[in-house]
Amino acid sequence: MKLSSLVALLGLAASAALAAETAGTLEGNRLFRAGDLEAALESYLETVASGISDPLLCYNIGTTYHHLERIPQAILWYRRALDVGARDPWLMENLQLARREVGGPEPQIAGASLWLARHRDALGWSAVALAWLGIGIMILGRKASAGALAGLLAAALLLFVADTLLARYGPRPGVLLAECEDLRSHVVLPAGAEVWARQGPGAAWRILGSDGTLTCPGDRLAFVEPRG
Amino acid sequence: MVTGHRRHALLAALAVAALSIPSPAARALDIQVYVRIDPRPALVDRPVELTIEVESGGLGFLRAGATFDLENLEIFDGPFRSERLRFSLGEAQRAATLVWRLRPLAPGSAAVRNLEVEIRGQRLALPDQTLQVLDAPAGPDWPPPREQAHDPFADLFERFRPGRRRVEPRRLDEPRVFLQAQVKPRQPYVGQQTRYSLYLYTQADVESIHPQRVPDFQGFWVASEQEGEKRETEMVEIDGERFARAKLLERVLYPLRPGSFELDVAEVDLVIRRPYMAAPGSLFSRPERLRRRSELLHVDVRALPAAPDGFSGAVGRLELQARLEPEQVRVGEAAVLTLTLSGPGNLQALPQPSLPRLPGFAVYPPQETFRQQWQGTQLRAVREWQFILIPEWPQRWELPAVEIPYFDPEDGSFRLASTGALQMAAYPGPVAGDSAVHPSRPHPVRSAAVPAARASDLTRVRMLLFALPWGVAVVLMLLRRRQPTAPATVVAFEQAMRGLPAGDSPRRAARRVESAWRLLLKESWGVQPGLAASRWPDELLRRGAGREEAEELRELVGELQDLRLLPELAAAEGLLRSLVERSLTLGSQLVARAPRPPASTGDGSAAGR
Numbered sequence: 001m002k003l004s005s006l007v008a009l010l011g012l013a014a015s016a017a018l019a020a021e022t023a024g025t026l027e028g029n030r031l032f033r034a035g036d037l038e039a040a041l042e043s044y045l046e047t048v049a050s051g052i053s054d055p056l057l058c059y060n061i062g063t064t065y066h067h068l069e070r071i072p073q074a075i076l077w078y079r080r081a082l083d084v085g086a087r088d089p090w091l092m093e094n095l096q097l098a099r100r101e102v103g104g105p106e107p108q109i110a111g112a113s114l115w116l117a118r119h120r121d122a123l124g125w126s127a128v129a130l131a132w133l134g135i136g137i138m139i140l141g142r143k144a145s146a147g148a149l150a151g152l153l154a155a156a157l158l159l160f161v162a163d164t165l166l167a168r169y170g171p172r173p174g175v176l177l178a179e180c181e182d183l184r185s186h187v188v189l190p191a192g193a194e195v196w197a198r199q200g201p202g203a204a205w206r207i208l209g210s211d212g213t214l215t216c217p218g219d220r221l222a223f224v225e226p227r228g
Numbered sequence: 229m230v231t232g233h234r235r236h237a238l239l240a241a242l243a244v245a246a247l248s249i250p251s252p253a254a255r256a257l258d259i260q261v262y263v264r265i266d267p268r269p270a271l272v273d274r275p276v277e278l279t280i281e282v283e284s285g286g287l288g289f290l291r292a293g294a295t296f297d298l299e300n301l302e303i304f305d306g307p308f309r310s311e312r313l314r315f316s317l318g319e320a321q322r323a324a325t326l327v328w329r330l331r332p333l334a335p336g337s338a339a340v341r342n343l344e345v346e347i348r349g350q351r352l353a354l355p356d357q358t359l360q361v362l363d364a365p366a367g368p369d370w371p372p373p374r375e376q377a378h379d380p381f382a383d384l385f386e387r388f389r390p391g392r393r394r395v396e397p398r399r400l401d402e403p404r405v406f407l408q409a410q411v412k413p414r415q416p417y418v419g420q421q422t423r424y425s426l427y428l429y430t431q432a433d434v435e436s437i438h439p440q441r442v443p444d445f446q447g448f449w450v451a452s453e454q455e456g457e458k459r460e461t462e463m464v465e466i467d468g469e470r471f472a473r474a475k476l477l478e479r480v481l482y483p484l485r486p487g488s489f490e491l492d493v494a495e496v497d498l499v500i501r502r503p504y505m506a507a508p509g510s511l512f513s514r515p516e517r518l519r520r521r522s523e524l525l526h527v528d529v530r531a532l533p534a535a536p537d538g539f540s541g542a543v544g545r546l547e548l549q550a551r552l553e554p555e556q557v558r559v560g561e562a563a564v565l566t567l568t569l570s571g572p573g574n575l576q577a578l579p580q581p582s583l584p585r586l587p588g589f590a591v592y593p594p595q596e597t598f599r600q601q602w603q604g605t606q607l608r609a610v611r612e613w614q615f616i617l618i619p620e621w622p623q624r625w626e627l628p629a630v631e632i633p634y635f636d637p638e639d640g641s642f643r644l645a646s647t648g649a650l651q652m653a654a655y656p657g658p659v660a661g662d663s664a665v666h667p668s669r670p671h672p673v674r675s676a677a678v679p680a681a682r683a684s685d686l687t688r689v690r691m692l693l694f695a696l697p698w699g700v701a702v703v704l705m706l707l708r709r710r711q712p713t714a715p716a717t718v719v720a721f722e723q724a725m726r727g728l729p730a731g732d733s734p735r736r737a738a739r740r741v742e743s744a745w746r747l748l749l750k751e752s753w754g755v756q757p758g759l760a761a762s763r764w765p766d767e768l769l770r771r772g773a774g775r776e777e778a779e780e781l782r783e784l785v786g787e788l789q790d791l792r793l794l795p796e797l798a799a800a801e802g803l804l805r806s807l808v809e810r811s812l813t814l815g816s817q818l819v820a821r822a823p824r825p826p827a828s829t830g831d832g833s834a835a836g837r
Binding site: 025026028029032033040056059060063064066067074088090093094097098100101102121124125127128131132134135136138139156160179181188189190193 | 623624625626653655669670671672673674675690693694696697698700701704
């Protein structure tokens with residue numbers, strides 16, 4: 001297949017996706033302004049279920065939940081909008097308002113794995129940069145030491161693997177959709193609390209906290225980045 | 229000389245005077261004297277009155293006066309005198325009253341002795357007046373005594389004959405009055421609330437009660453009596469006799485240790501009204517002082533059974549309640565946890581209850597309050613502790629129950645007084661950097677992505693960007709493998725072939741070509757440079773070269789021989805050109821198929837030259 005045809009095909013696919021996303025958002029907006037919040041929410045979520053999402057849609061879903069006073073879900077979708085790059089001042093204000101109503105921002109916790117999880121993007125981009133550096137040396141600098149070049153590429157590969165493993169097994173940011181209690185320490189996290197969680201026994205998740213860990217059932221926790 | 233008129237006037241005056249002067253016999257028959265001292269018994273520093281009443285016939289003034297000696301008494305005020313004249317049944321009678329106000333000095337006996345009244349020159353001795361003086365409770369200040377007025381008549385009389393004697397009244401049957409002390413329960417446990425009560429049973433009217441002695445309750449801790457306790461009187465029947473019963477004293481006791489204890493007797497001084505029959509049909513009463521004593525009481529205090537862990541000495545059926553106010557606060561704000569322990573026990577002696585561990589809270593030492601109140605026959609104590617709790621981060625908590633073990637004397641076992649679990653939520657305080665104007669409702673939906681960044685799956689882009697250089701590297705490697713860099717031998721061979729000088733003779737040109745071939749074969753096939761050219765093909769065959777390449781080389785060697793024999797280069801140009809082209813082609817093939825690839829310096833220089 002010719003390259004031009006391939007590009008054209010990709011462009012058409014993107015345009016179709018964009019059209020579907022816009023239609024779903026517009027319909028949801030119309031229903032929201034008409035006051036039918038439940039129907040608006042349903043329209044937005046159908047658009048998301050079809051695999052399309054953007055920060056605008058995430059924000060609209062979040063604020064619709066917020067107006068329905070379902071604060072934990074609102075916080076979740078606001079965080080998703082932030083995660084995909086939104087920087088809307090309305091988004092930030094709504095998120096602050098929701099946090100004030102529920103439980104505030106995530107608690108300050110420490111740990112190497114958590115630090116890595118927070119900076120996972122930096123690891124990934126570092127791997128990309130090292131890979132391009134290596135290939136650049138390989139192309140342009142024929143006199144470069146093979147060992148150094150191999151080391152550079154190995155480092156890039158290592159960072160990329162670390163990024164992948166963290167994405168798969170490391171702590172993930174999430175929002176509690178229901179209250180979660182630790183029967184041992186009697187600590188109760190309210191619904192809407194923003195947490196970092198790691199896979200626990202069975203279907204449970206370990207919530208990373210300042211005094212240890214708290215285990216919550218999986219159905220009470222929703223992640224900012226849903227894992228496919 | 230007295231004239232007739234003057235004589236009559238004088239006789240009349242003398243008659244009047246004679247009539248005025250009472251006869252000694254008349255004085256002795258007409259004077260009646262009454263003396264009394266009130267009240268009885270007296271109280272220290274409380275006034276009593278000594279009253280002397282004199283009655284006599286006739287019109288003349290009595291001009292009564294009295295002298296006496298005082299024991300344990302002093303004149304506070306008086307005498308106060310009064311006289312009056314009255315007519316009864318046609319006869320004139322005069323009555324005089326003398327009153328002194330006296331002050332008892334000390335508890336014990338007091339008396340007015342050597343009492344004599346002087347009336348119209350006659351002195352009458354009166355019986356001594358005695359009375360009992362008791363301790364008085366705090367009362368109004370004793371008024372300062374006035375100066376005694378000088379009685380000019382008091383010194384005129386010295387002794388008088390005693391007056392008329394009064395008739396002694398006839399006494400009635402003596403009323404029953406007694407004290408009774410009670411302790412409930414008689415066999416308490418250590419620390420159990422025990423009640424001591426002192427009752428007065430009486431069949432007479434009691435004017436005053438003066439406690440003289442109460443037990444000191446050795447071995448017991450005495451709780452304070454309730455303020456304003458009223459003494460209630462009730463009628464009871466004992467062995468068919470009716471008594472009025474009044475509670476004189478009540479104390480709440482807590483035994484301090486096991487063993488057998490004696491509660492001392494109690495003594496009370498009473499003043500009752502004793503009735504008497506002064507005359508048939510006329511019933512009167514007069515005060516009488518009594519002392520009564522209760523019996524000795526024995527109390528057996530039982531020891532507690534073996535106590536469980538955490539028991540701190542609480543005895544009595546206790547209740548423990550907890551209250552949290554408010555249940556929702558902001559981080560940094562205070563909530564108050566109030567623990568209330570109540571019941572009929574010695575709660576003041578208990579230590580402060582310990583709270584369970586509360587992570588996420590700053591807990592401050594509590595404020596304590598204590599009070600007691602009567603509920604029926606029990607003294608119920610209430611002790612409260614108020615803890616200040618300040619949450620340190622936003623969270624929802626369930627505060628575990630607080631428990632206090634206690635001993636229930638009613639069923640003789642240990643129990644737990646427990647609060648329920650409490651819920652509390654802490655919300656964040658004002659977020660730092662908040663603007664003063666903050667929406668109370670969320671913003672609505674957006675219809676355009678303003679000013680947000682457009683969707684991009686950065687993770688996938690990142691993966692693509694990471695994979696791309698690897699792909700490029702692979703492609704480059706493949707390309708370089710397909711078009712490998714010409715080895716130095718081939719480069720040198722090509723340079724030699726193409727760099728043949730133009731004016732060379734055919735022989736010289738042939739020699740150059742042969743030299744280039746000799747070097748190529750040495751570098752790539754390891755053929756000895758001294759080997760004759762005619763034997764190159766066989767050598768290559770022996771070393772594994774292909775037959776076609778070997779035969780092609782044989783032909784080239786033959787043409788090379790022919791070139792040497794040509795006389796002029798002009799005639800050999802065509803041959804030379806063909807020889808060079810075919811040599812270049814065959815040379816590259818042979819190098820490519822050589823068993824040992826030649827070393828490549830990368831810069832085209834011939835290795836080993």
